[in-house]
Amino acid sequence: MLETIARLAMVRIATRSRESHEHQGKCTPYVQRVLAKALVDKPFKDGANKCVVRRSVKGYFDSRLNGQTHRVHLEKRTCSCRKFDITGIPCKHAYGVMLKLKVDPSDYVCEWFRTAK
Template identity: 55%
Template sequence: MKTKPKTWCRAFHKIGSYCEDVENNSVESFNNTINKAREKPFVAMLETVRRLAMVRIAKRSAISYSHEGLCTPYVTRFLADEHKATSTCFVSPSTNGAYEVYLGYDKHRVCLNARTCTCMKFQICGIPCEHAYGLMIKKTLVAEDYVCEWFRTAKWRQNYTDGLVPQRGPRFWPSTGGENVYPPPKPDDEKIDKKRKKGVNESPTKKQPKQKKRIMHCGICGAADHNCRYHQKKKNKKNTTQVESSQGCLTQEK
């Protein structure tokens, strides 16, 4: 109950919209389509979206008129997925056009006259569910005749009859009478080079004070001409020189 089943569970879907989708795929598809248009200025962005929508409607209209069949391709795919389950249905007739359909461990009441099934899928989708489709196959009926009108090819073509009207260029647009809006002037290349040399956060007019050079001191002897690492090397070098001089004196005495 914490997930609010009224927003996604089929038992709470409204009857009459003939849509069982509970995701936002259409919004994500729209955002992906206008992704390049978002980078443009406001008017150019709207013009790009308008042109994309106009071309999309024209393509969909051509596809709908090239399709042959009573219903849309979506219905064909929908019924093809249910065809495997319909072969295992057992049908028991009743009065007033009602039937009892067994499918696996489930049993549902189907009425072809009212186009209803107790699983509620037939009423929500507008396309026969697996129970109703199994009944139609047993009675050798055409399933497309019981599909909602919104999934018919004629209605599909009607959706794209009135598309977007092509527009003329900005020169022919009506004037608002307001002030013209221009892009900001581009900075000179020399100023850009100076800013890059001096740094982004530094002002080009103010002189920056010179930083004092840091003087390293030795941590052993405290002298300023070397550090502790070179002090040790200097000490080792001095000892080596003393040993060599002493060995030279010994050889001269011999």
């Protein structure tokens, strides 16, 4: 039974390794799907577009949406709503800042979601 489990694990690892080496994008396929879904998801996109963004000090931005202000720091990949911190994928507040700065959201995805890792 242990030999069978080891053989199945080896096959799975080899398959995943092959898939990862064939992938050419900047981020993993999972993150690419999440970002693509966020761009077509009406509440997310509308929320990001409606964010009122103001530059603050030391690289921080204030992103105001629906009467709530969140502090976003793109280089540190943080937002006071904590979604960006926890998932490593930009939240709508951070995405609103990215829209204003006209930068690519995939550049600010956590390094563990990068194809190179």
